[in-house]
Amino acid sequence: MAIIFFTMPLEPERLSVRELCADDIPLIADYWEHSDLQYLISIGVDPEKITPRKTFISTLSRQLSLPKEERNAYCIIWLLDGIPIGHCNTNPTQFGTEAYMHLHIWKPELRNKGLGLVFLKKTIPLLFENLQLNVLYSQPNAANKAANRTLEKLGFDFVDELETLPGSITSRQMVKKWELDKDYFMHMINA
Numbered sequence: 001m002a003i004i005f006f007t008m009p010l011e012p013e014r015l016s017v018r019e020l021c022a023d024d025i026p027l028i029a030d031y032w033e034h035s036d037l038q039y040l041i042s043i044g045v046d047p048e049k050i051t052p053r054k055t056f057i058s059t060l061s062r063q064l065s066l067p068k069e070e071r072n073a074y075c076i077i078w079l080l081d082g083i084p085i086g087h088c089n090t091n092p093t094q095f096g097t098e099a100y101m102h103l104h105i106w107k108p109e110l111r112n113k114g115l116g117l118v119f120l121k122k123t124i125p126l127l128f129e130n131l132q133l134n135v136l137y138s139q140p141n142a143a144n145k146a147a148n149r150t151l152e153k154l155g156f157d158f159v160d161e162l163e164t165l166p167g168s169i170t171s172r173q174m175v176k177k178w179e180l181d182k183d184y185f186m187h188m189i190n191a
Contacts, residue, residue: 017122020075025060027084029053031106044141046171069095078119085110088123098135116150128182139166142174151178155188
């Protein structure tokens with residue numbers, strides 16, 4: 001794995017996004033397998049629910065082999081100077097209608113630097129276009145200030161704060177539910 005050295009601030013042109021490819025799957029598996037236990041808990045993950053690596057890789061590979069219209073999950077890889085450093089995925093995904101977005105920067109030293117905002121500005125148009133979505137949702141843990149602040153800056157509307165089970169590997173938790181309408185977002189970025 002490459003070690004990334006950088007000085008802040010990071011110029012947005014150093015950041016790029018692309019669709020998931022098969023070579024990225026082990027990197028995402030590494031993120032889930034090697035993340036600090038306290039970090040996982042802080043973002044609402046129940047470590048006991050994380051799928052074993054072999055199963056995770058097989059499941060994600062199977063999803064990648066399906067046409068987008070049939071996938072329950074869809075993933076965009078985030079790159080710094082061409083090196084993958086995170087991902088944004090939708091799960092569940094209802095092609096042509098709506099999806100729930102999740103965002104992850106893999107390296108602790110790259111978190112809380114404002115990268116998520118830049119990456120999402122590049123990612124969200126792809127999610128709307130490639131999945132033909134009308135609405136995009138996100139439900140970060142209510143205590144995850146960085147994720148909630150980022151969604152607000154992007155123009156997501158706050159819907160509710162509620163206790164729920166936001167994902168298959170999460171614990172029951174308080175989340176803030178956010179919603180972004182495609183027409184509103186496209187108007188906002190073209191203004």
